[in-house]
Amino acid sequence: MATTEIVTLRGEAELVRRAGALFGGVRREFLCAAGDLDTWSGAASAARRSPAPGLVVRKLYGPGVFRTSAGREVLHRLTTAGAEIRISPAPPAHETIVVDGRLAVLAAPRPTAGEARTYNVVQEPTVVAGVRALFETAWETSTDLATYRRNPFPLLDEGQRAVLRSLAAGHTDEAASRLLGVSLRTYRRRVASLMTALDARSRFQAGLRAREILGGRHGTPPGGLQE
Structure with a gap:
């Protein structure tokens, strides 16, 4: 994919095809925020194809990931593989991926049936830094998976x-x-x-x-x- 600072792609297949090499080249840090486990399925697979020693993987999800046994199994596999997982009290408003602080992918809201979801791939450094900072804020105010399982919604009064x-x-x-x-x-x-x-x-x-x-x-x- 060209190094244009912002590129809009339609559908996850095009996202993986055109940006897959960027995901696969992750070396230091892979951050992911998603409302469910399906949002970034292909992109996550692309990132896993070339793991690097010392890679930090952080995934932030909404409570909906616990809705099915399949979702709970995926969470187990991710934690077994060394990913850090936290649960936000509500689904992330803006689903995103940040790779090594150099690339951000922002998912548009889910479209109506039959339409492809769009993704904005951003490489402009100040925008990527801003997206990463928002992720860190959401991460710090969320609950780690083990704690959440023991006490769902611990911040409720x-x-x-x-x-x-x-x-x-x-x-x-x-x-x-x-x-x-x-x-x-x-x-x-x-x-x-x-x-x-x-x-x-x-x-x-x-x-x-x-x-x-x-x-x-x-x-x-x-x-x-x-x-």
């Missing part, structure tokens, strides 16, 4: 944890707000915040995720949740 328990129990918004002694508006605001942290697209999905986090201690299925 007791009010937020009460909402989590209410979601797991399947209470309606009205019933939950009465039980917690807060206004309906306040309860719904807290639910919206937790849905982001849980990487949930609906109240029902949030309830299922909450039950997983709480270890299935609530016998009531989340059927009473309002969509």
